Amino acid sequence: MFALPMTSAWATHRSEAEQAIEEAQAAYAAAVKAGVASEETASLIKEAEAIMPDRQFTKAKELALKAMKQDTFAVEQAQGATVDGGAAKQAEAAIAAAEAARKKASSVGGEWRDTGKMIKEAQDLANSGDFAAAIALADSARRQGEMGYEQAIGQQGATFPTYVKKPQ
Incomplete structure (x- = not known):
């Protein structure tokens, strides 16, 4: 079963x-x-x-x-519903920071696969008025961009060990 x-x-x-x-x-x-x-x-x-x-x-x-x-x-x-302007601005800033981190990582070949998707989803959440979720997702995307950059920079001079055979 x-x-x-x-x-x-x-x-x-x-x-x-x-x-x-x-x-x-x-x-x-x-x-x-x-x-x-x-x-x-x-x-x-x-x-x-x-x-x-x-x-x-x-x-x-x-x-x-x-x-x-x-x-x-x-x-x-x-219809005049009020939006928490502070939360909207925070979401906008978080999304902008995530996009900047993604571009920085991409500039050194370190952009991770889902970072762009996460930023788009954060923008969709902000467009729907779910600012808290947008901020959280954008912050995660920003962190992925930062880690992707760090990873790419850290591996720039890396070489394969001698026991790894090159494809023929």
Whole structure:
């Protein structure tokens, strides 16, 4: 007997993905009505719809939820909801610092694989109004950039030991 992990990230049923897309479309319609619709969220919804025939339900749901969060936040802003300006500025600064660290690491060939993805996700979180999560993720990305730079600099003069054979 064996156990399978049953988390929300495990799998999504078609109906869940379809429902998420419908909710995203409704949020987008509200954003259009409020005059704050973005091309980015429309594109996310189209992408979610496009991958449904390939049975990528989990990814479609993620895309739809991201679009819905961004449109909902934009509508709330348009209706006069206040945003913690300090948190927004902190998120913006954290994302900028992460991008600078990523570029520094990249300049010496030390950029890690997921750093850019983390920065983009942090920006998406900030666009959705989740500033605390954006700051945390951007800080992690910044640290990856710093460590990637340190790793690349530390290995610049490294050579293979004599017992390692070169490919022929």
